[in-house]
Amino acid sequence: MELIKLLVIIFILISIIDCRYSDSIWGSGMKLVLDPNGICRKTGRLKGKQTGICEKEPEMLREMSKGAKMAIKECEFQFRNRQWNCTTVRRSMRKVLERDTRETGFVHAITAAGITYSLARACSQGNLLGCSCHQMVTAPSYHNQLVPLPPNTTSYIMSNHEFDFRGCGNNVDFGYQKSKEILESRLKKDQVQSLVLMHNYEAGRLSVKRNMKKACKCHGMSGSCTLQTCWHKLPSFRDVGVVLKDKFDGASKVIATNDGRSFTPEVATIKLPSSEDLVYSEESPDFCIADKSTGSLGTQGRECNITSKGVDGCELLCCGRGTLTNKKTVKEACRCRFNWCCEVVCEVCTSKKTISTCK
Incomplete structure (x- = not known):
């Protein structure tokens, strides 16, 4: 399923x-x-x-x-x-x-x-x-700088080593x-x-x-970086x-x-x-009001942020229709403590939270 x-x-x-x-x-x-x-x-x-x-x-x-x-x-x-x-x-x-x-x-x-x-x-x-x-690029490294490799080279292994990183x-x-x-x-x-x-x-x-991000790791004795492996x-x-x-x-x-x-x-x-x-190539429909023909579900009943002036604020999200204010019971973790070893144990607390929803 x-x-x-x-x-x-x-x-x-x-x-x-x-x-x-x-x-x-x-x-x-x-x-x-x-x-x-x-x-x-x-x-x-x-x-x-x-x-x-x-x-x-x-x-x-x-x-x-x-x-x-x-x-x-x-x-x-x-x-x-x-x-x-x-x-x-x-x-x-x-x-x-x-x-x-x-x-x-x-x-x-x-x-x-x-x-x-x-x-x-x-x-x-x-x-x-x-x-x-894609194979990693492996090359000698001096002062933590990766030595440039010849063009089209995907990897390089120092000839005096028998390992392949x-x-x-x-x-x-x-x-x-x-x-x-x-x-x-x-x-x-x-x-x-x-x-x-x-x-x-x-x-x-x-x-x-x-x-894509470049990532590298060093290889060598005692944390030295005599050989460096890089990949994307x-x-x-x-x-x-x-x-x-x-x-x-x-x-x-x-x-x-x-x-x-x-x-x-x-x-x-x-x-x-x-x-x-x-x-x-087409302008967006009005998503403020429910309309089956466009797929708009409208914003009535959507929760909004009464203190925000951004897109999540009630003025914009509710399209100027105003809001309704209600109290909602919220359950959340509280009074958490760390038990040795190794878990975090929390209690469940309930509180009343004021929420605003679009009319």
Whole structure:
């Protein structure tokens, strides 16, 4: 059941996207197929990369699902205090994804990032067949400075040593390429909607690839650093979410060019978005009031911060409708103490907390 729950999110995203821009990948029409085994039993309807995944790489489905779950959780975190809070309940997400808004662009980008991230991590952990990890770079180190290696050299071992400190770095290139193949193999690249979609996918993948962290460790007697091993590791996915949220705030509205094969900023004075920027082609709906046609659940009943002037403040979140004040019983850990050895024991305290909710 847990695997099926993980797959629901990615199948929602891929099914909706694919039904808009190309032939159905995972299902028939807008109907979602929740059973991964059922999906792969329908391989006669699938083509290209999707058939290969079902027939030869079922473990890829599991990692894609993990990546999609990470993406939605991060989306919910980044938008938890906004009028649109990335909810997936009551088919809201389905309706949101039917338009090319800022919110849609973020969902596409964070989904591509999540799949890239999960596949890269799984590859380095040996959970996927047919991929290898990136080897660490090992070289002599003097005064804690890594000696430059010859071009295209992935590792270096001092000839007078019989040990090899090389290990397994995160293979982000594998995750990047597989994510691209999986999400874009059936898109029609002569439609501006598909171009916008692919652009946001790429921004999501690059948010992982271009934010890899360099890590090193030293080897030597008595803590010396006569030999140093360095590798690239994935950033935290929270860092990826922060990067893409910043891109969301600065996203550019675009329109199709005359030939319909590319897009350009709607406002001529705005520079062309880079590959790491997010783009959209439709204005966002009003998320203040519930509207089934747009997927908006409204903000009525949402908890807000009465003292904040930001997006989580009651004025903005409640769209000027005012608030209701109530008392809520809160349970939390209190009077914690450390017991030797080694546990922390806490009591459970209850208290009354004043909360404000939108009218």
